[in-house]
Amino acid sequence: MNADSYVAIAFWILAIGMVLAAYAVVALPRIIHSALALVLFFFQIAGLYVLLRAEFIAAVQVIIYVGAVTVLFLFAIMLTNRSYAPDSNPANRQWIAAGVVSLGLLGTLLATLGRQTWPTGGQVPANATVLLGQLMLGPFILPFEIAAILLLVAMVGAIVIARES
């Protein structure tokens, strides 16, 4: 039982859980259940980030996705839908075609990945969070600021659109 085995165990648990959660998002008949499955998915992906030594991203993932985005989804569902109906998350008429396309994409992706080899030997620095901060406020300051403006605009826009005039 070395560190690798723990990583492997954690990975497989998380991977299977994530696929199941993602499938649940798509397949569950009640939209609220889908949203809750999505919460589970987000939480697991945060775990995956921890496995990938990206603790900061993991925390951000939980804060933003679990704490904000999903809550927004839940709010939207509760404000709009007959959310208690058993078939509030139906498929549309093209679901077979959609399935074919999705499977085609998956096949293409897997085939491509199967042919590809990657260099190895990457290391995440010990002080990753500090470095991340320095990157964000250093070379990536411009996208950082643009993202700030984008968020502001999105906030104002969301308020303007959603407000009852």
Next chain:
Amino acid sequence: MDALNAVSNFISNVLPILRDLLAGLLNNFLPGWLTEIVMSIVSISVFLAFATIVVMSLTLVERRVIAFMQNRLGPNRVGPQGVLQPVADVIKLFAKEDIIPANADPWVYRLATTVMVIPALLIYAVIPWSQNMVIANLSIGILYFVAISSVSVVGLLMAGWGSNNKFALLGAMRAAAQVISYEIPLVFSIIGVAMLAGSLSTVDIVNAQRVLWFIVLQPVAFFVFFTAATAELNRTPFDLMEAESEIVAGYHVEYSGVRFALFFLAEYLNGFAVAALATTMFFGGWLSPVETIGNWFGWNLPPLLPPYAWFFLKTYLLFFILYWLRGTLPRVRIDQLMGLAWKVLLPLALANLALTSIGLYLYRVITT
């Protein structure tokens, strides 16, 4: 002298020493991975027991303190001075019937309690009881706290929606709105501390306060943090989404028995965690004030109490402020609630952040 040091060391690190002892013992006749599993189970059990005791003590103290403030006696019949009252309460709650409303969504209804309690417990992973007594010294410590505490919103909404009850749903949505709104000033107030400490790790933050507690440097941040945290905890005076007179009892109106007890547990665990984090970030954590003040004058004073004892003392004192607020302040209106978050706390936190940045910059310019 060595013996005294040894005793002192043992007292200071009693839990890690005991854990290592047990692990060493188990390793003699179990494979390594099994030892780790057993040790994990043991640690979790100890922690859960501890958490339960803490919450029980908190409820009792709260009732007595509030009663004192309101010129009544409070529970004093079960056991000496009513110390066994919480035990009686727990037994009562566990004995009650677990009712699931007919139109409720059973899964969501059941899971809601779990989703509430587990994050409340997970928060304790980063609380540094002492230098060595921290479950996980994460590099993103306080961010972890923010992240985990935000999960409870989902639990609120699940409980409210899952009950299929108008009051529950309304209460849940109010609570969610409130929690999300207050999370923003909360995070901003934390950033000031993180900047001073130069780290997000809770242990590092405490160690950064060896000379001066951050309450001196960041009083505004503490005010914002504590106010916002009070609101996040849905405690008086911000408890209008679960106030009996307002909306029956909010999102957990339909819950009874052991599930209600779990909600209760989660709330008090969250409250204690907030007090513990406030201690960590603003009041020097496990550091002994006696030692700290002695250091200012160059005296080598003894810490008087073991580190975790200092920590608990400070945390309980901070929690006392919550009682105090509950006993003193009237409940705010919903518009005052939102106005406070967006118009007072957020600007305050931002101004504090700006001032801190400038001050830090000037400090660096001066010292280098």
Next chain:
Amino acid sequence: MPSTLWLILLLPVVSLALITLLRPAPRWSGRLTILAIGGSFVFSVVAFFEMLTRQQAAVAAHQEVEPVVSMVPWFQLGKTSFEVGVLADPLAAIMLLVVTTVSLLVQVYSQGYMAGDPGYRRYFAFMSLFTFSMLGLVLAPNFLQMFIFWELVGVSSYLLIGFWYHKPEAAYAAKKAFITTRLGDLGFLVGILMLYAYTGTFDFHQLQAAVKVGALGGAVLSTAMVLVFMGAVGKSAQFPLHVWLPDAMEGPTPVSALIHAATMVAAGVYLVARAFPLFQAAPTALMVVAVVGGFTAFFAATMGLVMSDIKRVLAYSTVSQLGYMMLGLGVGALSAGMFHLFTHAFFKALLFLAAGSVIHGAMEQDLFKLGGLRRHMPWTALTFAIGGLSLAGVPPLAGFWSKDEVLTAVYHSGNGLLLALGLLTAFMTAFYITRAWLLAFAGEWRGAAAAPPLPPGYALTPRPSPTGYALTPGPTPTGRGVGGEGVPAAGSEAGHGGSHGGSPGAHAHESPAVMVVPLLILAVPSVVAGFLGLPGANWFGSFLHGEEESAAEGIVIASSVVLAGLGILLGYLTYGARAISAEGLTAAFRPIHALLVNKYGLDDLYGWLVNRLYVGISLALAWFDQRIVDGLVNLVAWLAAQVGRGVTRTATGQLPNYALAVFAGVVVIANVVAVVAGR
């Protein structure tokens, strides 16, 4: 030197910009223009003398004089860069002198002539624009820039002819002038593009060099030069594109003097002179120039014999004299043609300004209604006479020497027919200018009676509202009674009004000093300018060429003087002494007279060409365009619409459908790329 040239060119632009942007008080706009053009004039004189010095130095060293060039890159097209700039050689220096002198005097004159006109400021803005354009044309170092300024000059001319645009005649005349000259400009453009296509340059000197080394020549050069000459035909009103110039007299008279007598119409001559080395290499084209010039000289003079409008007489005279210049150039005498341009600019401007003074003072321009004006406006009469004699070629006035030089050159060329045409023209010229002078200034007033007396205060105003009415041309019916109607400045002006009170035409008066002084100034070169080009001591020719021209021919001089004298005599006998009846002459030559009065029916011919032939062809083409071309287009559009209607079905408005299509496309493309790339 280059900065001087740039200043000459840009000063009028400055005044134009100031007038347009700042909109100063009207009189200040006039002064600004005069100031700017005065500056240009001064610098032109400076440039001229500098050129003279260079010329003498070059002659001393037995070299060609080096032109002064200053170029600025304009734009880059592929690998070719186009430049604008200024170029000055003796030719340009002389032209600069002519343009700025006449321009300056005309502006001064205009201050009086246009006084009180509501469009005063606009007038001077246009004048500045014109002067700028003309100077740019003169200084152009290449065909491209010349063409641009050529068109700018055309625009200014259009604007100024149509200055009183509320008069339909003026508006029509402006359009006619612009469109007719455009016809020639088309040829010009094709010509220079042809030159560019064969040599890759617009630059005059590079083109000359190309001709010199034989890179350009033969039929190509001839064709190109004939096409270039088309531009000159249009701009200089040569047959058959001369029809616009008489009509252009609808503009203010100073405009006629400046643009349609002295400068712009001479631009065609200048163009030929500028491109003269190229023409010399294309004898056919040169022959065309000579023939067109000779014929035009004769042809226009015949029409000048019968015109009743004083300005139209002068207009045909201008066409005729321009024909002389072309003739001179066409027979290979550059200096003769240019010398005639030089002198003509002065005396014709003088004549026009004097005519303007007549119109201004008498409110009438029909020769048969004028009369006896020499008593009322002596200075005008005198200067008109000087200009007329100069035009008629009476020695030793300027016109005599320059016309003579042209005729000598024709004589030397050995073309008898052209010589005959030239001499005949000289005779007719003398006749019609004598006729004009006698009709206007001698005899008695034949126009409408004087206006009733006006209140004194009003009467003192020299010319409160001159626009429109006063300048309505005589022949038009609306002109009748104008003398009585448009005479607020009735003849009680202090100096002479009283002495002639009561006699018909008493309202006619001498023009103010601001108009008379330019007349007098112009009279001086009209008299003496000829001495610059005396036969045998031809300073002008040597300045242009750096060497002496051929000597005079006694027989030519003699015959031209005799013919001019005969013309004057005949004119006097007919219109002065009345020894020969003008009506009798008209009756005797009735068919010819009718033909001449109808201007050979050319206007009608052009009208028929445009109205019938051109419109007919256009209708046929329109049918083809609407039925066949549009039908094809409509068919394509119909097909597209049908296809679109079919495709509409796929536009369900359902976002999932679209997204599905997008991702299906992604999958397909990714796989296709993978297969094609073989990976």
Next chain:
Amino acid sequence: MITLQHFLVLSAVIFSIGLYGALAKRNVVAVLMCIELMFNAVNITLVAFARYLPATAGNPYGPLTGQVFALFIIAVAAAEAAVALAIILAVYRTRRSVNVEDVNLLQS
């Protein structure tokens, strides 16, 4: 031994599931949730690249570039979710429906 390939395959699977949901769901909120799934699948690859790929000369910002990208994607996704849900609310107010197929103003 878990390698980069594992994460990429996981990401591909989740992306495909999300794609299927985005294409085949009738409820607008569900479609949005599936789009979030796709975002997260992409983020997994980015963070995994940041973890496993060695720092190369072509990338001057060190091994954390992938994480930076992931952060930006999270920010953009949050903005997108906020605006999209506001639009959903606005549409719901006028049409009383959150069905994608009822929003067909694009239909010719």
